[in-house]
Amino acid sequence: MKQIKRQIRNTKYVSLITAFLLASCATPSPAAEPTSLVAAAVETATPREVQTEAPMRFVLPSPGVEPVSGWRPPLYPVPWAVTSYDHFYFTRPNPADQVNWPQPDYRYGGVFFANEVHTGIDIDAQLGTPVLAAGAGTVVWAGGGFYTGVIDNTTDPYGLAVSIRHDFGFQGKPLFTLYAHMSKVDVTVGQHVEAGEQIGLVGETGKTTGPHLHFEVRLAENLYHHTLNPELWLSPPQGYGVLVGQLHQLNGLLLESTNVRVISEETGQERVVRTYGSQTINPDPYYQENMVLSDLPAGYYRISLVYDGRDHQFWVEVLPGQVTYFTYTMYGDFKLVPPPTPVLDFVPTTPTPTATKRP
Ligand SMILES: [Zn+2]
Numbered sequence: 001m002k003q004i005k006r007q008i009r010n011t012k013y014v015s016l017i018t019a020f021l022l023a024s025c026a027t028p029s030p031a032a033e034p035t036s037l038v039a040a041a042v043e044t045a046t047p048r049e050v051q052t053e054a055p056m057r058f059v060l061p062s063p064g065v066e067p068v069s070g071w072r073p074p075l076y077p078v079p080w081a082v083t084s085y086d087h088f089y090f091t092r093p094n095p096a097d098q099v100n101w102p103q104p105d106y107r108y109g110g111v112f113f114a115n116e117v118h119t120g121i122d123i124d125a126q127l128g129t130p131v132l133a134a135g136a137g138t139v140v141w142a143g144g145g146f147y148t149g150v151i152d153n154t155t156d157p158y159g160l161a162v163s164i165r166h167d168f169g170f171q172g173k174p175l176f177t178l179y180a181h182m183s184k185v186d187v188t189v190g191q192h193v194e195a196g197e198q199i200g201l202v203g204e205t206g207k208t209t210g211p212h213l214h215f216e217v218r219l220a221e222n223l224y225h226h227t228l229n230p231e232l233w234l235s236p237p238q239g240y241g242v243l244v245g246q247l248h249q250l251n252g253l254l255l256e257s258t259n260v261r262v263i264s265e266e267t268g269q270e271r272v273v274r275t276y277g278s279q280t281i282n283p284d285p286y287y288q289e290n291m292v293l294s295d296l297p298a299g300y301y302r303i304s305l306v307y308d309g310r311d312h313q314f315w316v317e318v319l320p321g322q323v324t325y326f327t328y329t330m331y332g333d334f335k336l337v338p339p340p341t342p343v344l345d346f347v348p349t350t351p352t353p354t355a356t357k358r359p
Pocket of ligand 1: 118120121122213215
């Protein structure tokens with residue numbers, strides 16, 4: 001049965017490629033099967049703006065890392081920040097007993113072909129899985145047409161989508177989240193929702209090759225060019241930490257679209273993360289990172305990559321519930337940047353209240 005499904009899926013890929021790449025970011029494979037790389041130009045617009053150019057899209061099957069299991073919701077309350085630079089303000093947008101890790105080979109900043117960059121993360125999910133608000137806020141979009149700005153547009157690449165303006169912001173700017181490809185929307189514009197409240201169901205509406213949740217975090221403006229890496233904003237599961245890196249080439253420029261292997265010293269499990277592409281997406285205001293891996297059990301890891309034909313490797317310890325941050329330059333300069341020590345004028349990063357009105 002699985003074999004048949006896979007064949008059907010492969011056929012689907014071929015036809016999609018042939019049909020000139022009209023599929024959106026999608027994760028057609030169940031968690032335990034090889035995952036696929038699906039790149040997309042996910043140009044979006046605010047509900048008030050209309051963008052008429054359809055993005056180019058690509059579908060490329062490839063084996064992915066088998067996701068880890070045993071996900072547990074964080075014990076601590078969200079928002080959460082161990083250091084002054086962390087901002088784990090959001091809970092996962094799907095139930096704790098479902099797949100809760102980003103699709104491993106198409107993360108934020110992933111680039112395939114023609115510099116099309118992924119502006120969110122994809123979470124594998126069955127049709128009909130509840131989609132939950134990642135934080136409290138007011139619904140600013142509910143239904144079809146988010147990309148085109150045309151309400152109820154049935155051909156919108158995002159399909160049925162919900163966007164929330166949150167009750168809190170960051171550094172005085174409002175924060176938004178976006179949930180796309182849903183099969184059903186349970187909220188209306190203007191409605192206030194709490195973190196964890198069901199806002200709809202996972203679907204495969206819009207340009208997608210299978211059911212999954214596409215999730216974005218946007219800062220300041222609810223626009224395509226204002227996304228940030230959701231993996232830096234979702235509170236890590238219990239016992240998990242977030243690895244954040246800034247990798248430079250010899251000439252000092254950021255290392256783009258390069259595979260970085262992250263191998264557990266304890267279990268030998270290997271994860272591969274691709275450094276960001278150069279366009280469309282934004283690094284964190286503080287970290288200025290070009291790679292993030294959030295689904296790492298705490299422990300020691302070997303980081304390995306090939307640059308200019310040479311192997312580079314170094315080791316880090318990932319601590320639970322916080323960011324482990326390193327910088328690396330290809331002449332071998334590795335720095336593990338410790339969490340900053342609070343000083344007298346230290347002002348903890350806390351959610352900034354914004355002027356969101358509750359209906
Ligand atoms: Zn996506």
